[in-house]
Amino acid sequence: MKRDIYPDGAFEESAGKPYRPSNGTEGDFFIDAWCVNCYRFDEEDGPFNCPIYERMMCHQIGEEGYPQELVWGETGQPLCQAFIHHLEVPEIVESYRCEFTPDLFQEVVQDV
Numbered sequence: 001m002k003r004d005i006y007p008d009g010a011f012e013e014s015a016g017k018p019y020r021p022s023n024g025t026e027g028d029f030f031i032d033a034w035c036v037n038c039y040r041f042d043e044e045d046g047p048f049n050c051p052i053y054e055r056m057m058c059h060q061i062g063e064e065g066y067p068q069e070l071v072w073g074e075t076g077q078p079l080c081q082a083f084i085h086h087l088e089v090p091e092i093v094e095s096y097r098c099e100f101t102p103d104l105f106q107e108v109v110q111d112v
Contacts, residue, residue, distance in 0.1 A: 003033040012076035019078040039086040
C-alpha cells in the first residue's frame, strides 16, 4: 500500500530528518496513511492510545520526548519507523500468554 501524502519528490532533501505535521490537516493525512493500519490504532480511540502520536502532539522537534520514530523517508514522504501493520501481529498478540498469570476467567467460561 502506498502511504504518500505529498507529490513524488516534494521533500526528498528532508530524508532522514525528524517529521512533524505542520497543521491538523496534514496530521489527518498522516494518520490516514500510517496510523489507521497500525496495530496500535484503536477503532474507538483512534491514534490516541499510541504513545508516539501523543508525544508528537505534545512536543516540538528537538525537544526531549519528541518521537524519534517519525522521520522523512528517502522518497520525501513522512513515515513512522515503528509502524507494524495490524494484520502482521495477530499471532504474536494472540499466542502470548504470561506463564505467571493465572487464568482469571476459566471458571466463568466453564460455568456458562
